[in-house]
Amino acid sequence: MLWEIWGRHKVKFLWGGAALAASWFFVLWRDHGVSPALGEMLGSAAFFCFLGAFGQSLVCLGWFEVDDLSVQFSFPGRLLLKPVSTARLVLVPMLFGGAVIVILFALWAELVWRHVVGFSASDLLWTGAVLLSFFWWMQALAWSLPLPKCRMLAMVIMGMFHFFVWGMPQMRTNALSGWQWPILSALLVSAVPVAWMGLKLMRQGSWEGPSRISTLWSGLRFVRARSRQKRFHTAVAAQFWLEWRRQGWLLPGISGGMALLIVALFGMVTFVIRKVSGAAWQGGDSEMVGLLYMFILPLLVLPLLLSNLLTPALAKFDRLQSKGELPVYIAIRPMTDGGFVMAKLVMALATSALTWLVTAAALLCLAFMEKDTLLSKDGLITPFGPVAFMTGCVPVLLLLIVWTWKNLVAGIGAILTGHAGIGVVSVYWRMIFLVGLFPLVGTARTNINFREALLPWLTTILIACLAAKIAVAIAAFIWGLRRNAITARVIGWIVGGWLVCGLFVAGYAGHVCQTIHQPGLRIWVALGGFLILPLADLAIAPLALAWNRHR
Amino acid sequence: MKFPSPSSAEAVIAVSGLSRHFGSKAALNDVSVFVPRGSVLGLVGENGAGKTTLIKHLLGALKAQAGSVRVFGLDPVLDPVGVLGRVGYLSERRELPGWMRVHEFMRYTQAFYPGWDEQYAEQLLEQFQLDPAQRIRTLSQGQQAKISLLTSLAYRPELLILDEPSSGLDPVVRRDILEAIIRIVAEEGRTVLFSSHLLDEVERVADHVVMLQHGRVVLNGRTEEVRGNHISAVLTFAEPPAKAPVLAGAHAVAGYGSEWRVLFGGSHLELETAAALIGARVVEERTPTLDEILVARAGGKGS
Amino acid sequence: MQLRISVQDGAPIYQQIVEQVKYLVAAGRLKPGDDVPPIRVLAEQLRINPNTVARAYLELEREGIVTMRQGFGTTVAQVKTLLPRREKLRLLAEPADMLLTNARHLNVGLEEVITLLRERDAAMQPESSK
Numbered sequence: 001m002l003w004e005i006w007g008r009h010k011v012k013f014l015w016g017g018a019a020l021a022a023s024w025f026f027v028l029w030r031d032h033g034v035s036p037a038l039g040e041m042l043g044s045a046a047f048f049c050f051l052g053a054f055g056q057s058l059v060c061l062g063w064f065e066v067d068d069l070s071v072q073f074s075f076p077g078r079l080l081l082k083p084v085s086t087a088r089l090v091l092v093p094m095l096f097g098g099a100v101i102v103i104l105f106a107l108w109a110e111l112v113w114r115h116v117v118g119f120s121a122s123d124l125l126w127t128g129a130v131l132l133s134f135f136w137w138m139q140a141l142a143w144s145l146p147l148p149k150c151r152m153l154a155m156v157i158m159g160m161f162h163f164f165v166w167g168m169p170q171m172r173t174n175a176l177s178g179w180q181w182p183i184l185s186a187l188l189v190s191a192v193p194v195a196w197m198g199l200k201l202m203r204q205g206s207w208e209g210p211s212r213i214s215t216l217w218s219g220l221r222f223v224r225a226r227s228r229q230k231r232f233h234t235a236v237a238a239q240f241w242l243e244w245r246r247q248g249w250l251l252p253g254i255s256g257g258m259a260l261l262i263v264a265l266f267g268m269v270t271f272v273i274r275k276v277s278g279a280a281w282q283g284g285d286s287e288m289v290g291l292l293y294m295f296i297l298p299l300l301v302l303p304l305l306l307s308n309l310l311t312p313a314l315a316k317f318d319r320l321q322s323k324g325e326l327p328v329y330i331a332i333r334p335m336t337d338g339g340f341v342m343a344k345l346v347m348a349l350a351t352s353a354l355t356w357l358v359t360a361a362a363l364l365c366l367a368f369m370e371k372d373t374l375l376s377k378d379g380l381i382t383p384f385g386p387v388a389f390m391t392g393c394v395p396v397l398l399l400l401i402v403w404t405w406k407n408l409v410a411g412i413g414a415i416l417t418g419h420a421g422i423g424v425v426s427v428y429w430r431m432i433f434l435v436g437l438f439p440l441v442g443t444a445r446t447n448i449n450f451r452e453a454l455l456p457w458l459t460t461i462l463i464a465c466l467a468a469k470i471a472v473a474i475a476a477f478i479w480g481l482r483r484n485a486i487t488a489r490v491i492g493w494i495v496g497g498w499l500v501c502g503l504f505v506a507g508y509a510g511h512v513c514q515t516i517h518q519p520g521l522r523i524w525v526a527l528g529g530f531l532i533l534p535l536a537d538l539a540i541a542p543l544a545l546a547w548n549r550h551r
Numbered sequence: 552m553k554f555p556s557p558s559s560a561e562a563v564i565a566v567s568g569l570s571r572h573f574g575s576k577a578a579l580n581d582v583s584v585f586v587p588r589g590s591v592l593g594l595v596g597e598n599g600a601g602k603t604t605l606i607k608h609l610l611g612a613l614k615a616q617a618g619s620v621r622v623f624g625l626d627p628v629l630d631p632v633g634v635l636g637r638v639g640y641l642s643e644r645r646e647l648p649g650w651m652r653v654h655e656f657m658r659y660t661q662a663f664y665p666g667w668d669e670q671y672a673e674q675l676l677e678q679f680q681l682d683p684a685q686r687i688r689t690l691s692q693g694q695q696a697k698i699s700l701l702t703s704l705a706y707r708p709e710l711l712i713l714d715e716p717s718s719g720l721d722p723v724v725r726r727d728i729l730e731a732i733i734r735i736v737a738e739e740g741r742t743v744l745f746s747s748h749l750l751d752e753v754e755r756v757a758d759h760v761v762m763l764q765h766g767r768v769v770l771n772g773r774t775e776e777v778r779g780n781h782i783s784a785v786l787t788f789a790e791p792p793a794k795a796p797v798l799a800g801a802h803a804v805a806g807y808g809s810e811w812r813v814l815f816g817g818s819h820l821e822l823e824t825a826a827a828l829i830g831a832r833v834v835e836e837r838t839p840t841l842d843e844i845l846v847a848r849a850g851g852k853g854s
Numbered sequence: 855m856q857l858r859i860s861v862q863d864g865a866p867i868y869q870q871i872v873e874q875v876k877y878l879v880a881a882g883r884l885k886p887g888d889d890v891p892p893i894r895v896l897a898e899q900l901r902i903n904p905n906t907v908a909r910a911y912l913e914l915e916r917e918g919i920v921t922m923r924q925g926f927g928t929t930v931a932q933v934k935t936l937l938p939r940r941e942k943l944r945l946l947a948e949p950a951d952m953l954l955t956n957a958r959h960l961n962v963g964l965e966e967v968i969t970l971l972r973e974r975d976a977a978m979q980p981e982s983s984k
Contacts, residue, residue: 231661238662245650318648328646329656332610333663334636484630550614550628591903729901737894737904751861755902775866835959838864 016104019053022046024111046112057104058135061097086203090143090196094136101135102128127166129184134162136191144198153253157261162187164265179272235335239343240350242330247313248347251404252354255303259362266295266366292370299362303355304400307407312423314348314408315415324418326549337545338486341416342493345409345538352404356397395508402501402533410534413541418548462527469536476539485546491539498535505529563588563710563742564609568618571604571766578604580766581618586744586759591736593757593774594746595841597849600763602746603643606714609744610640622710636664639703643714645695649688653681653698657705664706672705679727693724700728704735711735713745717752725749732756750842754778762845769848774841782815782822783839786831799825803847814839814847855884855891859900867902871910872917879919879930881978890920890928917945 023046030042105128141155165187168180232238269291318327325331330340414426444451473495480486506526513522564586571579579601586592594602607613608620611627611634620627627634648656657676661667676683679697687695696716703711716732717725729752735741736756747753753760753774760777762770770777781802788796791809798804800821801813811831815822819836826833839847857874859867878884890896893911897904911928914920922928957967 232658233662235663238659242648242659327648328640328642329648331612332635332638332640333660334632334634335663336632484632549631550611591905726901730898733898733901733904734894737897754861755859755867755900755906758903758905775868778866840862 013057016053016057019049020108020111023049023108027112050108050112054104054108057101058138061093061100061135086196086200090192090199094139094192094195097139098132098135102132105131126180126184129188130162130166133184133187133191134159136195137162137187140191140195140198143195144202153257156254157257160258160261235333236339236343236346239333239335239340240346243343243347244350246318247310248351248354250313251303251306251310251351251408252358254306255299255355256358256362258302259299259359262295262299263362263365263369266292267369270369292366296363296366299359300400303352303359303404304407307352307404311408311411312415314344315412315423324415324420324423324548326418326545331549336485336487336490337542337549338480338490340545341412341486341538341541342490344412345494345497348408349401349405352401352408355404356401360393360397395504399505399508402505406532406534410537413537413544416541416544416548458524459527462524462531466527466531469531472536473539476536476543480539480542480546483543483546485542490542494535494538498530498533498538501533502526502530505533561587562621563623564592564744565621565624566605566608566618567621569605569608569615569620570617571601571608571613572616577766579608582763582766582768583618584761584768584771586742588742589740590758591743591756592745593753593760594744594763595748595750595753595760595845596746596763597845601766602763603714604766605763606712606744606746609712610635610638637709639706639708639711641696641699641703641711641713641716643718645692645699647687647695647699650686652684652686653690654683656687656698657683657702660702660705667706671707672701675701675704675731693720696720696724696728700731704731707738707741709741711741711743711745713743713747715747716745717747717749725752729756750840750845754841760841762848764849770844777844778838778841780816780818781839781844782817782819783837783843784813784815784822784826784833785835786811786813786826787834788831796829796831798829798831801825802844803850810834814843855896857896857900859902868906868910868913871896871907872913875910875914876917876919884930886930888930890930892927 026042026046026049106124109124109127137158138155141151141158165180165183168183232241316324317330411423411426411430415423417423444454477486477491481488481491506529509525509529510522513519513525562585564584566582566584569579569582570577582601582605584592584605594605596602604613608615609622609627611631614628622634623637625633651659653676657672661669661672679694679701681690681694681698681701687698690698700716711732713732716728720728732743732745733756736743743756745753745757757774760770760772760774761768772780786796786798788809788811795804795806796811798813798815800817801815803814804811806812815825817825822836823833855875855878857871859870861867863870865873875884875890884890890911891899893904893907897907900907911920911922915922918931920928921931953967957964
């Protein structure tokens with residue numbers, strides 16, 4: 001069995017070795033004395049090498065098999081048929097893999113990390129043990145969880161849990177320090193039996209066929225569905241249903257899972273702290289609020305980050321489609337390309353709204369759990385009371401929904417063309433543009449001469465860009481109409497939506513600028529809002545789809 | 552062997568001079584096909600002859616690089632809604648959404664076609680014995696073909712395009728599908744175009760036959776005419792020829808010794824003349840099946 | 855009415871139908887006044903193009919074997935001799951040619967063919983005189 005890993009992943013191990021050598025070289029170079037900027041770069045380079053190499057060895061040694069079509073992790077099925085006991089099938093990869101992982105980690109720590117970060121022996125032991133537990137649990141879940149769809153989600157959640165556990169010693173609350181080793185030991189010890197049992201059940205064929213839950217569920221759903229038998233009012237509604245069923249749940253699901261985890265963790269942590277410290281806590285404790293913000297931040301950032309990554313998933317019609325072509329059962333429907341794009345846009349909006357509603361609910365939960373801390377006059381952000389605070393949050397919520405929606409649909413045209421190269425170029429273009437903005441803003445803030453030269457021209461530049469955007473959109477609409485790729489109704493929705501969102505952003509930003517006494521910023525923020533919101537992108541999308549549909 | 556091209560008003564499908572290249576390979580080369588309303592056209596040819604490529608042009612999935620394609624008088628690329636709303640399509644590989652259930656797929660398809668006949672759909676569902684609650688990916692190949700056919704028939708399209716409807720199916724399912732197709736044909740004004748390797752199906756059901764070979768049309772006519780224009784004959788030589796005899800007008804020559812079987816394209820008289828020229832005598836004659844004609848022309852052995 | 859269509863057979867399908875119907879009538883399995891299945895039904899039953907069946911029925915009507923009436927379907931004709939004798943003989947000439955050609959190829963003499971014909975007629979007799 002072990003020869004097989006070596007045989008299949010020879011090259012990857014070589015790469016891993018090369019990454020290790022390169023990182024060692026980087027840190028030694030750094031130690032010889034370099035400028036701080038270069039030193040930072042070298043440090044990050046070493047870190048990325050570590051991530052890459054380690055991630056690779058995890059996958060190689062983890063004995064996963066990734067099904068290309070459906071991206072499932074699972075135990076290599078053919079091994080289940082060999083005349084080997086389940087215990088051996090489980091223990092060999094786990095022990096061997098675990099040992100290799102620990103040794104690799106020790107190597108990396110000794111050669112690389114010693115120079116970059118100060119490590120004490122106990123830190124090393126802790127990190128190594130967490131890594132081992134993480135590795136073993138990834139194996140256990142990938143092999144044993146019966147519902148293939150949930151496997152990935154469970155693995156992600158378990159990974160994040162391990163991250164939190166690893167961070168426990170960093171949390172300055174002394175009460176927790178006694179708990180970290182028991183928790184980790186429990187994780188380590190429970191991983192092996194879980195893997196063993198899961199594999200045993202799989203070998204006996206208990207996972208074959210629909211599980212009892214799923215049969216029950218499908219029975220119920222069918223009974224409900226049959227009795228309703230609702231027809232779709234329009235073709236776009238049917239297409240929306242298809243898009244929603246395929247990927248509508250992805251973003252809300254992940255955010256919701258994360259939110260659940262965070263709320264649960266927060267509850268656990270505060271409960272434990274309170275129990276241990278007794279009556280030492282008072283309302284308005286700043287450390288508590290700090291802890292709360294630490295939990296809230298990932299919750300807020302996750303949808304925004306994730307929506308950027310999910311654009312390709314949204315643009316595809318069928319997740320399993322490897323090439324960019326439209327699936328036959330969609331391509332032959334008598335609907336204009338604009339109609340298909342419209343369904344995607346509406347689905348993106350619905351998914352974005354649902355995500356933020358779920359996040360808002362989670363935030364409310366957290367706030368409710370800490371109502372003494374937050375809602376007391378000292379702890380609250382504004383002095384106007386909780387109701388006003390909530391009302392003030394509504395436009396922010398809408399803004400976040402629009403922002404997430406924009407992340408999801410920006411660049412959709414490039415991916416709808418079906419040519420992978422164009423999609424990649426579009427992503428890189430966006431990244432470069434965004435990355436280029438930061439130094440620009442930074443320079444403008446620090447360099448006064450630059451700022452003086454730029455500011456009078458800024459309005460003109462923004463207006464010119466906006467005019468170009470509108471011109472491109474108009475041209476694309478006209479071309480689309482001529483080629484029957486879009487209907488006037490869809491154009492109306494796109495332009496109307498753009499105007500409404502733009503006005504909302506401009507209005508709200510104007511209000512904020514007024515409040516923070518910077519009325520000069522108003523015009524720039526308004527123009528910027530109209531520029532960022534997608535118009536030309538959406539105008540081009542039906543044409544891109546038409547290009548894909550008629551090759 | 553060309554049958555007269557009717558005016559575009561009458562022809563449901565009018566392909567004229569169509570050519571298509573994929574890189575350097577010519578998938579279609581100056582192909583012209585006319586299908587009048589109410590007829591059944593059988594498209595035959597070996598794998599890679601260009602049948603699926605031609606069908607994709609009819610659906611607008613491919614743009615014509617040269618020549619023109621008109622379905623119902625419309626260009627399927629410029630007016631997909633006008634064309635696809637009246638066309639039912641069964642693809643070769645039954646690309647269906649595996650995650651949907653049967654009734655969900657029916658509901659989804661129904662939304663696109665105002666002419667969807669719910670009663671007819673239910674009738675077909677019962678007839679095909681499909682379980683509406685089942686997921687499509689758990690259906691057998693035959694059942695997948697049936698659900699694909701059901702959702703193409705239920706809105707009573709004027710034109711039905713079938714790409715290898717019987718491929719990979721057992722004889723029982725093939726029979727069901729053929730019956731469903733015949734029922735469509737029996738209805739007024741409905742046209743069917745189907746490509747198939749099962750030539751006995753083509754002979755039974757098709758009015759006209761078009762044979763493609765290396766992207767060109769090599770046969771185009773009524774089914775009986777196509778068969779009637781070929782003769783499968785046995786020639787006998789006084790002395791066994793040294794190597795395979797070359798007969799003018801024959802598409803295939805096979806045999807050994809003094810008896811050789813030929814597939815000849817032409818009339819009885821022409822055959823006798825050609826045989827006499829090479830010193831052979833005709834001892835047996837019959838009308839070949841479409842299968843034999845196809846294989847002979849595809850093999851290209853002969854002159 | 856049970857027919858069997860063979861695609862492998864040299865004859866066109868509609869001709870096979872015509873021949874088989876004529877045989878059934880001659881053998882007495884289809885009597886004058888019997889209903890012949892509608893075009894659609896027969897097409898589905900045999901899994902062939904309805905146009906082919908229509909053509910066969912037209913041919914049969916032309917030869918006077920059946921009569922087609924709007925709304926009442928197709929029935930076996932009451933009177934079988936609608937055609938003049940000359941026409942009938944002309945119709946028989948083609949199958950006769952085929953028979954004689956085959957006989958020649960098989961080197962079977964005319965006298966033997968006539969004997970065969972008598973035998974086959976005798977075999978058909980008991981059914982028609984039921």
